[in-house]
Amino acid sequence: MYTLAIDVMGGDNAPDSVIEGLSRVYSSCLDFSFHLFGDEPTITKLLKTNNLPSDTSQIVIHHADNVLSDAEKPATALRNSAGTSMRRAIEAVKDGTCSAVVSAGNTGAYMALCKVILKTMPDIDRPALVGLMPARNRACVMLDVGANIGSTPLQLLQFSVFGRAYATCMLNIESPTVGLLNIGTEDMKGTDDVRETKALMEHKMPKDRFVGFVEANDIFENRADVVITDGFNGNISIKTAEGVLKLMRRDLKSALQTSPLARLAAWFLGRNLRAFEKTLDPRNYNGAPLLGLTKLAMKSHGGADAHAFANCLQISMQLVKKELITRIADSLKKDT
Amino acid sequence: MYTLAIDVMGGDNAPDSVIEGLSRVYSSCLDFSFHLFGDEPTITKLLKTNNLPSDTSQIVIHHADNVLSDAEKPATALRNSAGTSMRRAIEAVKDGTCSAVVSAGNTGAYMALCKVILKTMPDIDRPALVGLMPARNRACVMLDVGANIGSTPLQLLQFSVFGRAYATCMLNIESPTVGLLNIGTEDMKGTDDVRETKALMEHKMPKDRFVGFVEANDIFENRADVVITDGFNGNISIKTAEGVLKLMRRDLKSALQTSPLARLAAWFLGRNLRAFEKTLDPRNYNGAPLLGLTKLAMKSHGGADAHAFANCLQISMQLVKKELITRIADSLKKDT
Numbered sequence: 157m158y159t160l161a162i163d164v165m166g167g168d169n170a171p172d173s174v175i176e177g178l179s180r181v182y183s184s185c186l187d188f189s190f191h192l193f194g195d196e197p198t199i200t201k202l203l204k205t206n207n208l209p210s211d212t213s214q215i216v217i218h219h220a221d222n223v224l225s226d227a228e229k230p231a232t233a234l235r236n237s238a239g240t241s242m243r244r245a246i247e248a249v250k251d252g253t254c255s256a257v258v259s260a261g262n263t264g265a266y267m268a269l270c271k272v273i274l275k276t277m278p279d280i281d282r283p284a285l286v287g288l289m290p291a292r293n294r295a296c297v298m299l300d301v302g303a304n305i306g307s308t309p310l311q312l313l314q315f316s317v318f319g320r321a322y323a324t325c326m327l328n329i330e331s332p333t334v335g336l337l338n339i340g341t342e343d344m345k346g347t348d349d350v351r352e353t354k355a356l357m358e359h360k361m362p363k364d365r366f367v368g369f370v371e372a373n374d375i376f377e378n379r380a381d382v383v384i385t386d387g388f389n390g391n392i393s394i395k396t397a398e399g400v401l402k403l404m405r406r407d408l409k410s411a412l413q414t415s416p417l418a419r420l421a422a423w424f425l426g427r428n429l430r431a432f433e434k435t436l437d438p439r440n441y442n443g444a445p446l447l448g449l450t451k452l453a454m455k456s457h458g459g460a461d462a463h464a465f466a467n468c469l470q471i472s473m474q475l476v477k478k479e480l481i482t483r484i485a486d487s488l489k490k491d492t
Numbered sequence: 493m494y495t496l497a498i499d500v501m502g503g504d505n506a507p508d509s510v511i512e513g514l515s516r517v518y519s520s521c522l523d524f525s526f527h528l529f530g531d532e533p534t535i536t537k538l539l540k541t542n543n544l545p546s547d548t549s550q551i552v553i554h555h556a557d558n559v560l561s562d563a564e565k566p567a568t569a570l571r572n573s574a575g576t577s578m579r580r581a582i583e584a585v586k587d588g589t590c591s592a593v594v595s596a597g598n599t600g601a602y603m604a605l606c607k608v609i610l611k612t613m614p615d616i617d618r619p620a621l622v623g624l625m626p627a628r629n630r631a632c633v634m635l636d637v638g639a640n641i642g643s644t645p646l647q648l649l650q651f652s653v654f655g656r657a658y659a660t661c662m663l664n665i666e667s668p669t670v671g672l673l674n675i676g677t678e679d680m681k682g683t684d685d686v687r688e689t690k691a692l693m694e695h696k697m698p699k700d701r702f703v704g705f706v707e708a709n710d711i712f713e714n715r716a717d718v719v720i721t722d723g724f725n726g727n728i729s730i731k732t733a734e735g736v737l738k739l740m741r742r743d744l745k746s747a748l749q750t751s752p753l754a755r756l757a758a759w760f761l762g763r764n765l766r767a768f769e770k771t772l773d774p775r776n777y778n779g780a781p782l783l784g785l786t787k788l789a790m791k792s793h794g795g796a797d798a799h800a801f802a803n804c805l806q807i808s809m810q811l812v813k814k815e816l817i818t819r820i821a822d823s824l825k826k827d828t
Contacts, residue, residue: 229680292739302675305683339638339727344565347641347724372728373735385728388683391675392708392725396732399709403628404740404772411768421757432747436740 157189158476160469161245161254164194165223166261168459171198174260177465179206181473182214188473191216191254193241194223220244226262226458233265234272242266246273249451255476256452258468260460267303270446270453277485282307283448284315285387285455286322287394288441289375290401295441296375297323297332297382302391303446309353312336312384313360317487318447319382320365325478326471327381334361335370335380337389345369353384398438405436443468445475452481493525494812496805497590500530501559501577502597504795507534510596513801515542517809518550524809527552527590529577530559556580562598562794569601570608578602582609585787591812592788594804596796603639606782606789613821618643619784620651621723621791622658623730624777625711626737631777632711633659633668633718638727639782645689648672648720649696653823654783655718656701661814662807663717670697671706671716673725681705689720734774741772779804781811788817 162178164171171194178190192199196219203210210217220241228236237243242261248254250273259266271283284300284307297319300307307315316334323332336354338346343354346369357366367380372393375383385393412422412429422429434440438457442464446453452475456468498514500507507530514526528535532555539546546553556577564572573579578597584590586609595602607619620636620643633655636643643651652670659668672690674682679690682705693702703716708729711719721729748758748765758765770776778800782789788811792804 290736290739292742305675337728339641339724339731372731373738375732376735376739388675389725389728392673392721393728393732395675395708396711396729397736399712400626400733400736401740402709403626403712404737406628407768407771408744411765429747432743435743 158187158473159189159191159254160472160476161191161193161248161257163242163245163257163259163261164192164199165220165241166259166266167456167465168260169461170260171195171202173460173462173465175199175202175206175208176462177460177469179208180462180466181469182208185473186214189214189216191218191245191248193218193220193245193248195219195221218244218248224261224265228262228265230264230268233262233268237265237269243269243273246270246453249453250274256454256472258454258456258472260456260458260465260468263302263455263458266453266455267446270449274449274451274453276448277450277488279488280314280448281311283446284318285446286319286444287390288326288444289394289397290435290441291376291378293378294327296378296380297326298375298390298394299382299384299447300387300390301394301444302387304387306388307386309349309356312353312386313356314448314488316357316361316382316384318484319384321480321483321487322445322447322475323381325475325480325483329381331365332381333365333367334382334384335367335374337372337383337385337393338369339371341369341371401436401438405433408433408436439464440467443471445480447484450481452476494523494809495525495527495590496808496812497527497529497581497584497593498805499578499581499593499595499597500528500535501556502595502602503792503801504596505797506596507531507538509796509798509801511535511538511542511544512798513796513805515544516798516802517805518544521809522550525550525552527554527581527584529554529556529581529584531555531557554580554584560597560601564598564601566600566604569598569604573601573605579605579609582606582789585789586610592790592808594790594792594808596792596794596801596804599638599791599794602789602791603782606785610785610787610789612784613786613824615824616650616784617647619782620654621782622655622780623726624662624780625730625733626771626777627712627714629714630663632714632716633662634711634726634730635718635720635783636723636726637730637780638723640723642724643722645685645692648689648722649692650784650824652693652697652718652720654820655720657816657819657823658781658783658811659717661811661816661819665717667698667701668717669701669703670718670720671703671710673708673719673721673729674705675707677705677707737772737774741769744769744772775800776803779807781816783820786817788812
């Protein structure tokens with residue numbers, strides 16, 4: 157049986173959204189056991205509200221007295237996190253009780269704790285946060301979307317190894333292609349760093365798997381399966397996409413409700429529009445692994461509701477089953 | 493009468509898209525005269541095809557033998573551009589024949605030529621390219637969207653002066669607010685440069701007009717009227733938005749055409765959906781001024797079709813009438 161450690165107390169809508177999110181995936185995940193870290197009375201009550209059992213080997217409650225504050229800075233997180241639900245969930249992965257950890261809590265502190273407790277893989281300096289972007293034919297993998305500010309060409313090359321393994325596990329792409337994000341596709345475009353990274357990738361990657369520079373609009377056209385960039389630009393890009401999707405979703409909703417006739421027509425459109433709305437819904441992209449660590453650590457958006465958190469749980473379980481971490485370790489041995 | 497210099501030959505779909513674009517706005521712009529630079533026989537023929545007169549003071553053809561190539565690099569553009577339609581259109585603004593220049597040609601070369609020929613305003617090192625992003629209540633102004641890579645805090649402060657004047661002219665906002673793009677809103681977030689820029693803006697800008705750091709998703713929520721960032725991040729953000737809009741537009745179209753019933757319902761939704769589709773259409777945001785120069789230079793997207801180019805012309809005319817350049821010059825004298 158696979159095991160997942162869940163920080164029940166982390167996130168703007170926690171703990172309610174976390175347990176309700178769990179209830180949405182629970183019945184379809186009988187091969188998983190969920191270890192819940194947080195305030196025991198609260199968890200027990202919420203399990204009951206959501207019709208989840210508390211007396212089964214599939215759900216194990218670990219009481220944690222404290223919650224890590226949103227104001228906690230990465231630099232002091234280790235010192236101030238003892239006994240928090242987040243830290244105890246991470247430690248459960250460290251000591252082998254669980255295969256992966258999921259949290260919607262303070263991102264900076266979570267990344268710092270994961271790095272210190274779970275450790276990076278050999279020769280990896282920094283973990284990267286991976287995002288999924290909607291695209292024409294299938295989603296596009298992007299990293300780093302915010303774990304680091306400024307990365308060296310070697311680190312970006314390592315990110316491409318993480319990203320390719322992730323694309324294989326998540327999207328079933330056997331040998332994914334990689335593009336490097338830039339503000340133009342010509343050789344002379346961009347900063348010295350981005351040009352140096354391109355040269356390194358050309359030298360180190362299989363020739364037909366590296367497509368060179370891609371622009372931000374290319375992400376949505378599947379010009380590459382994996383797009384590599386540093387955490388600053390990746391964060392700007394993924395949050396821009398999130399903002400546009402949210403705006404469009406609201407605009408579409410109001411367009412469909414301006415009159416009784418519009419509402420009727422929208423009802424007729426039914427299934428087709430629902431599929432479109434699904435693409436517009438950022439909650440369906442929630443759940444990003446922090447890669448480069450010796451274990452699987454998943455980050456949910458802090459503002460996730462139950463739907464979004466359930467999506468994050470589903471991605472987590474898929475990545476555990478597909479053995480993403482083993483795959484990355486193997487690729488690193490082979491590729492670099 | 494106002495005058496506009498148009499580079500008829502620049503752009504992927506030029507010259508057809510340029511003249512057809514002109515034909516879409518021509519009849520509503522009787523207070524403008526258009527100076528067309530390019531191959532005279534071609535222009536004459538296209539004017540005829542589009543039912544535009546060639547024997548009026550409102551349309552003046554200036555024959556240019558050459559077209560600036562898309563492969564021309566900014567560094568060599570000045571040397572190799574003599575007699576091209578782009579350069580002659582820029583020179584017509586320099587010598588006072590026209591009030592503003594519009595081109596859809598090679599962006600890098602255009603910016604280099606504009607900078608050398610039209611010159612920057614006193615104490616301005618570099619011009620910036622301005623973009624408009626769709627947002628909740630009204631569009632959001634963003635700059636720089638790609639004229640520069642890496643800008644100093646002082647340059648970013650100057651960009652905020654350009655952006656505020658532009659927001660006033662384009663969106664009728666009397667005293668626009670400014671936000672600085674970052675990957676988080678907390679003080680400690682981001683690079684040293686972005687934190688230093690924040691300190692400078694806090695010191696130099698009216699207190700209630702500077703909202704501090706904004707994240708990329710805030711752009712679409714009108715957290716600030718003007719969002720300042722360097723050309724690399726701004727380009728990533730605007731092209732991400734463009735890519736998402738294009739993807740959504742295609743998805744919506746196909747959702748509305750999957751069955752005869754869907755097509756019927758879409759027809760009933762009519763006006764409401766068309767308004768929504770308009771928001772999705774990046775052509776309605778085409779046309780960006782290059783600011784910081786002594787004259788108005790407008791850049792159209794290279795891939796613009798007639799609809800997009802017409803939009804760029806309309807923005808250009810609005811900015812000429814509202815005297816954007818004078819407004820920026822006055823603000824610079826006052827603010828810095």
